[in-house]
Amino acid sequence: MVQYYNRLDASFGALADATRRGVLVQLAQADASISDLANTFRMTLTGMKKHVSILEDVGLITTTKVGRVRTCRLGARAxxxxxxxxxxxxxxxxxxxxxxxxxxxxxxxxxxxxxxxxx
Amino acid sequence: MVQYYNRLDASFGALADATRRGVLVQLAQADASISDLANTFRMTLTGMKKHVSILEDVGLITTTKVGRVRTCRLGARAxxxxxxxxxxxxxxxxxxxxxxxxxxxxxxxxxxxxxxxxx
DNA sequence: GTAATACTGAACCATATGGTTTCTTATACA
DNA sequence: TGTATAAGAAACCATATGGTTCAGTATTAC
Incomplete structure (x- = not known):
């Protein structure tokens, strides 16, 4: 259907969800693991993982995994x-x-x- | 699923579509009928009508119908x-x-x- | 009065979205 | 070594989205 010619589609799309906006705000306070975030937003790990991936895809956050925990932090671009x-x-x-x-x-x-x- | 607690969901959602962003820009140049818009964006009248309704719902445009043509113009809020x-x-x-x-x-x-x- | 035009509504369709559960894998810890 | 923990992958589900076609209504034009 709509192929994303325009990156704006993806990033406004990322913004159009209260959970994801919440994640961004929480990460502005401090880095957090996926479990942390899942916990804050009362959601399964798997569910939160999806949001995190979306935010990462559009470059709003970055993540690194050390040991078994993946830490999410704000990305370079606002x-x-x-x-x-x-x-x-x-x-x-x-x-x-x-x-x-x-x-x-x-x-x-x-x-x-x-x-x-x-x- | 997600009930729109937050009006931001709806308006960022409205923004997350290239066609709707295009409609806003076109309307910034001049008012237009639904047919005009459908024509510009190579889409059926019915399809464009949906976009127009979405934009109207979130208050970004207003429309008035006189005779058989409905004219769309920018709404009061940016x-x-x-x-x-x-x-x-x-x-x-x-x-x-x-x-x-x-x-x-x-x-x-x-x-x-x-x-x-x-x- | 008939035909064309402009919109509207309903039904339908394919794909996207936001979530879940279930199973696996990798790591940490006692 | 065995168990709990953190994450990831896959399948599934309900609903939303972006579009279409088709049929109907109101208005304008000839």
Missing amino acids: FDDEAKWLESYRQLWAARFDALDSVLEELKAKDQNSERQKR | FDDEAKWLESYRQLWAARFDALDSVLEELKAKDQNSERQKR
Whole structure:
């Protein structure tokens, strides 16, 4: 179906889940093992493993295994590209309404003109 | 399964699709009917209607129907909450690495001390 | 009045998602 | 050496997602 032409799909997708957002926030406090995370979010190890893999795939976290425990930590990139997209969209959005504003200004000016002419 | 406790789930979900991001960008240029959008994105009317409904549900666009055509336009809210989440996460993230930085600084200082003592 | 247009709803389809259980493997610990 | 622990792989399950086709309704155009 949708092949991920766009990496944004994957990373916004990663964000669209409360558990995964929670994991990111927890990892910002301290590194954690998969068991730790599974425990925090009341979920099986296997279930948490999947979330961790997703976050790792999009590069938001990294993991290393030493002995039998795999430790998860925040990845090198935050949401740079994603924030950039949001920001540029917000500018487009603002521009759109600025344009509307200037139309309204214009109309208002014309209106005042006609008011003046009436007098 | 996941009931949307969190509105962020829905709006990040809305963002996690290239077509919907495209629709938002197109609407930032000019209002458009559902047919227009379906045409731009090479999709059936029905398919596009679904995307439009999703975007409307999360409040990113509004639509009004006059006669037989429904016109879509940007909604009143941009991605305020979403941008806010991203930003506060980015701060957490930065803080995490600042902390690491200061640990490194400290280690470096200690190292230089021991170097000095060796001499 | 008839035909074309624009949308809407329902049913359907394939694949994705978020979770589970069950079984294996590797490591740590007594 | 034997047992508990941490993780991983595989199969499975229910529901969600992104799309389609097909049929119906309302509106516009000729």
